[in-house]
Amino acid sequence: MKFFIDTANLDDIQEAYDLGVLDGVTTNPSLMAKEGITGEQNILQRYKDICDIVDDNVSAEVISTEYEAMLAEGKKLAAIDDKIVVKIPMIKDGVKAIKALTDEGIRTNCTLIFNAGQAILAAKAGASYISPFIGRLDDICTDGLTLIEQIVQIFDNYEFETEILAASVRHNMHLIQCAEIGADVVTCPLNVITGLLKHPLTDSGLEKFLADYKKGNQ
Numbered sequence: 374m375k376f377f378i379d380t381a382n383l384d385d386i387q388e389a390y391d392l393g394v395l396d397g398v399t400t401n402p403s404l405m406a407k408e409g410i411t412g413e414q415n416i417l418q419r420y421k422d423i424c425d426i427v428d429d430n431v432s433a434e435v436i437s438t439e440y441e442a443m444l445a446e447g448k449k450l451a452a453i454d455d456k457i458v459v460k461i462p463m464i465k466d467g468v469k470a471i472k473a474l475t476d477e478g479i480r481t482n483c484t485l486i487f488n489a490g491q492a493i494l495a496a497k498a499g500a501s502y503i504s505p506f507i508g509r510l511d512d513i514c515t516d517g518l519t520l521i522e523q524i525v526q527i528f529d530n531y532e533f534e535t536e537i538l539a540a541s542v543r544h545n546m547h548l549i550q551c552a553e554i555g556a557d558v559v560t561c562p563l564n565v566i567t568g569l570l571k572h573p574l575t576d577s578g579l580e581k582f583l584a585d586y587k588k589g590n591q
């Protein structure tokens with residue numbers, strides 16, 4: 374299972390990378406805005422800075438919603454670095470753009486997937502990744518994890534090469550359940566990744582080991 378971090382914050386990306394478990398980064402326009410990054414040049418520079426930290430898989434999202442413009446923007450983003458994966462929304466022109474970019478050897482991540490039909494369409498178009506949003510489905514009283522199960526089953530049936538990138542992962546149980554179900558990738562904030570470290574019995578056990586060592590080695 375791959376771990377991506379879902380942020381445009383360089384410190385968080387560096388911290389997850391330094392942990393040695395990071396396989397990539399996802400961003401979106403909201404995450405860029407959260408970091409106060411505005412204007413095309415600043416946004417492109419932030420993608421470059423992210424690519425300088427991680428080894429691969431940096432999702433950079435297009436703003437255009439019309440086919441030709443998405444294609445041009447996708448190519449511009451892909452030209453930043455070989456690590457870039459162009460993130461395209463699940464709309465009609467987006468599906469066409471995924472097909473065209475894939476045909477040119479550019480990797481894509483189809484975002485804003487909320488049902489299995491959208492996932493099938495994006496996979497048929499050749500997306501490298503599809504991003505079903507678990508948390509946002511949970512927010513509207515629909516089980517996001519059931520969608521991941523459904524897509525895993527469908528992609529297994531047809532041996533689609535498209536990877537299932539579980540997005541909008543909000544807490545540790547989302548991540549663990551995605552692993553049980555067999556999602557290829559999860560993307561989540563730093564606190565969800567570091568949250569995996571925590572258990573009170575680990576803390577108390579370590580405290581006792583160190584205290585016993587100290588007693589015997591005074």
Ligand code: E4P
Nearest residue numbers: 379399401508509540541542
């Ligand atoms: C990732 O690609 C998505 O943009 C992100 O996971 C959305 O998460 P949110 O629903 O917490 O904003």
